[in-house]
Amino acid sequence: MTTELLKPEAFDAQQYFERIYARPVILEAKKLSQVFGTGKAQRTVLNQLDLKIHKREFICVIGPSGCGKSTFSRVVAGLDGYSSGEILVDGQPIHGPSPERGMVFQGYTLFPWKTVKENVMFGPKMKGQSHASAEAHAREWINIIGLEKYENHYPNELSGGMKQRVAIARALVNEPKILLMDEPFGALDPYTRQKMQRHLMDLWQNIDITIIFVTHDMDEAILLADRIVALKANPGEIKEIIEVDLPRPRSPELLLTPEFKRLRERVDFLVHAQEDELDPALENLPKIPRMTQVSTTK
Template sequence: MTQDFNTENYFKQIYARPVILETQGLSQVFQHDQIKRTILKQIDLKIHQREFICIIGPSGCGKSTLSRVVAGLDDFDSGKVLVDGKPIQGTSPERGMVFQGYTLFPWKTVKENVMFGPLMKGISRTRAEEMAREWIGIIGLEKYENQFPHELSGGMKQRVAIARALVNEPKLLLMDEPFGALDPYTRQKMQKHLLDLWQNIDITILFVTHDMDEAILLADRIVALKANPGEIREIIEVNLPRPRTPDIMQSDEFKQLKAHVNHLVHAQDDIEIDPAMQNLPSIPRMTQVSTQK
């Protein structure tokens, strides 16, 4: 552990920065026929410039819903969502989004995918190509700029998706389990690459994950949600030094923090469990092969 890291000073500096994203009493209710279910309830959250925030919680707690609402992809029933103090109105390039699935245009090359956003903003093709090449260089895929998505690995596709979001110079990057489909080795490499990007550019990140190790490794603060309804259970300041590498996961401090996060995520009352996981039916026997040795 780095001895000269001062947690109190670190967070004092964060809280002195401007608030980029604020939600005030944010609530969302899902209704299907006569059934109503509160997905998000009274979410009050302030995220400061260049913070790295991770959202974590049990299945069905509204993690992805929160990110989609902030992105402007989903409506909400009550409350406010403010970016730089102004209410959001639909989607915007100032809020870039990276999903778990590889949402690249399959008929466009890497370069064309990254150029897409600037072209939609009315930037000239020459300048859009310059911007795309700059970001393709930053993510280390210069040799692949003329390749199509089906010719890339999963990690490469997500690097292109990140570049496609960042080329628009967003104030906020929203990431919904972006590394969930990757193998453990590639996931670890992508976590390091994302931290390198974040530490070197002016970007604020809201990152949804179900992986506690990932949340603790990446975040300044972890927002733990409880389910049914989705409310903030606790906001945790991650008191681990920056920059972080996977080695920090072996430290006692990391393990203690993980135990606390694990308790928050899994110590749910029965009423808070995802309804789809309640009253699971018994499985009828469909084989005569014995499970006994």
């Protein structure tokens, strides 16, 4: 057998995205806008967003602070309303929260007075499942996230990574169509963050779920996403949608490749190119008066 035959099949990005776009559209935003305040205090956070997300896509949303990333995820979750336009799941308008759209936040939103098992059981019990049925479903997901030894522990007895795994299990136990994640790994140390990224990719590749993932971390967005939705600020609009044409499964070693660096440069340009899209409070920072006699030079 020749060396050529031992090589893995080359990744065909065009074919990969053709398969994605052939799937049904699970989420669609049509001219979606969100305006906060009135009069001179009025601020357009989302402006005329048009976006189609297909079933089982992994979408990352990036952009400068204040561009509306978290607002968009909260609107999709049904936690916030919107000013105009439409937001549809399977062609039906969103009216408030629903188990079909799970949400994982950056902060640890577990009930501190409930154990791991009780936290994960909460959703099924709210849907009317019996205690035994809810417990069985909870244990199934606790096993999937690898925390079966901790099912009777309370949140204050868990590490940050463990808490987020419980939060993910609590969202997925309801069998949502869409999982929304708003900076879920932002508070974790780099090592734990990498492990959580790999675990999330494994979950997504093995279950029937569409993920919308908000992040400030450009490397994270490229590592995880099928497509990256880059928003611009003031007002929040879609600046560009990038197809991540890198093969799966992906590992941290991918960050060292020329292909990854090429995408990284493009994403970095989209997020930081225009100064007027960044925090206006940073434009004219005052000169710091000298308040020490200790020299910074030798």
